[in-house]
Amino acid sequence: MSDQLTTDPSKPAQRMRAGSMTLTLGPWIVAAIALMVMPYIFTSNSALTIMNQMWITVVFALAYNMLLGQGGMLSFGHAVYMGLGGFFCMHLMNYIEDFGLAFPLPLLPLFGGLFGMGFAMIIGSFSTSGAGTRFAMISLGVGELIAACSVIIVAFFGGEEGISGDRTYGLPFFGVEFLKQIEVYYLISFWLMLSAVLMYLFSRTPVGRMANAVRDNPERAQFLGYSARWVRFYSFCASGFFCGIAGGLFAISYEILTEENLNATSSGVILLVTFLGGVGFFFGPIIGAIAFTLLQTVLSLQTELWAIYVGALFLATVMFFPGGLAGLMMMHVPALRLGKASGLVMPYIKTLIPGAIGVLGVCALIEMTFHFRHAAKGDHEMTLFWTTFDSHTVMPWLIAGIIAAVGLGVARATAPAMKEAWDEANTAGGAS
Numbered sequence: 142m143s144d145q146l147t148t149d150p151s152k153p154a155q156r157m158r159a160g161s162m163t164l165t166l167g168p169w170i171v172a173a174i175a176l177m178v179m180p181y182i183f184t185s186n187s188a189l190t191i192m193n194q195m196w197i198t199v200v201f202a203l204a205y206n207m208l209l210g211q212g213g214m215l216s217f218g219h220a221v222y223m224g225l226g227g228f229f230c231m232h233l234m235n236y237i238e239d240f241g242l243a244f245p246l247p248l249l250p251l252f253g254g255l256f257g258m259g260f261a262m263i264i265g266s267f268s269t270s271g272a273g274t275r276f277a278m279i280s281l282g283v284g285e286l287i288a289a290c291s292v293i294i295v296a297f298f299g300g301e302e303g304i305s306g307d308r309t310y311g312l313p314f315f316g317v318e319f320l321k322q323i324e325v326y327y328l329i330s331f332w333l334m335l336s337a338v339l340m341y342l343f344s345r346t347p348v349g350r351m352a353n354a355v356r357d358n359p360e361r362a363q364f365l366g367y368s369a370r371w372v373r374f375y376s377f378c379a380s381g382f383f384c385g386i387a388g389g390l391f392a393i394s395y396e397i398l399t400e401e402n403l404n405a406t407s408s409g410v411i412l413l414v415t416f417l418g419g420v421g422f423f424f425g426p427i428i429g430a431i432a433f434t435l436l437q438t439v440l441s442l443q444t445e446l447w448a449i450y451v452g453a454l455f456l457a458t459v460m461f462f463p464g465g466l467a468g469l470m471m472m473h474v475p476a477l478r479l480g481k482a483s484g485l486v487m488p489y490i491k492t493l494i495p496g497a498i499g500v501l502g503v504c505a506l507i508e509m510t511f512h513f514r515h516a517a518k519g520d521h522e523m524t525l526f527w528t529t530f531d532s533h534t535v536m537p538w539l540i541a542g543i544i545a546a547v548g549l550g551v552a553r554a555t556a557p558a559m560k561e562a563w564d565e566a567n568t569a570g571g572a573s
Contacts, residue, residue: 176333192326193322196329197394211344211353212376216277216408217405218284223387224287230253233249238310242312253388253390257386269377270370284405288403303400308396351367413429413433416429418432418466422468425465485559496551500548502541
């Protein structure tokens with residue numbers, strides 16, 4: 142038909158423009174409703190601050206996954222683009238205050254995204270010619286270079302103290318001056334939903350799908366007429382744009398940025414978050430960001446050793462569940478479709494609950510060791526799992542050791558039965 146759009150397979154550029162973008166509205170509507178009602182469930186300012194940090198991390202992790210999960214590009218310096226976008230937004234925020242510019246605050250993350258994308262275009266012009274070790278090392282070098290410049294170029298980065306601003310000097314947006322934390326929460330939630338939808342739609346475009354092909358087999362993609370370098374470049378620039386948005390949201394929420402926002406540590410954290418959630422799934426980084434933020438904020442209030450437990454969880458995920466937490470969830474889909482998921486309940490109870498109890502016993506031994514070695518002289522009492530006891534007596538150590546040994550022993554003994562139940566649940570045929 143003359144009205145129908147036709148695609149010439151001999152023209153790769155036309156093929157890349159001719160993809161379709163589909164969006165299932167159900168999950169997005171549920172997510173939007175959840176974002177709107179959460180402030181009424183968790184009403185304290187501290188809870189709102191944690192959720193703000195969580196949603197900023199979600200945007201950053203999704204942007205990072207555009208490289209790692211979709212394009213197969215491992216970056217060790219991707220916090221640079223978030224940091225630069227945040228610094229630019231902070232300067233813009235200060236210009237609004239100094240010169241009285243009539244600029245609405247909700248548009249600030251957009252300019253952070255454009256600045257991050259502009260810098261990504263510069264770096265991507267020479268770093269995306271290849272993937273693998275070469276790209277990773279270039280990203281590490283760029284990250285270290287910008288981190289070093291952050292303490293040298295004081296005019297832009299503010300030196301070791303960083304730069305700060307005041308979001309309330311912006312033009313009121315429909316009467317909202319963003320004085321309250323809940324107003325900032327809804328602003329961040331809006332940009333979270335918009336960014337997530339746009340990143341999902343990007344993954345459905347021909348460029349996004351070709352990024353998967355280039356990740357898996359770049360030679361075959363080039364044989365079909367696609368430029369692997371340009372596909373990587375487009376993905377890299379798009380990722381830089383959304384990283385800049387995350388940086389702008391960080392500037393609005395915390396009103397200060399320092400060298401820590403773009404150094405190698407921040408880049409390593411987002412790599413951990415993305416792997417923890419699962420790089421093979423779009424919603425994986427969302428799960429990873431939520432889990433990591435809760436561990437970082439809530440668990441850190443309970444113990445100084447929270448980083449050890451996060452590191453152990455990351456190691457266990459990489460070693461035993463390379464698909465991350467999202468992959469672990471999706472592993473149960475075949476059993477659900479076969480109607481055999483109920484057969485896993487009792488084996489899980491018999492294995493995972495004793496295993497969790499055993500892990501808690503190991504954690505108790507670690508906490509007691511730390512208190513025994515580092516507590517002040519004469520400070521023998523410690524509180525663990527809502528129980529106060531003397532860490533310098535034998536009984537608490539004996540109880541923790543027995544709990545750890547028995548729990549892990551029972552889990553190991555029942556693991557074969559759980560594996561048999563798993564195999565049965567994922568095998569077609571037989572009783573449901």
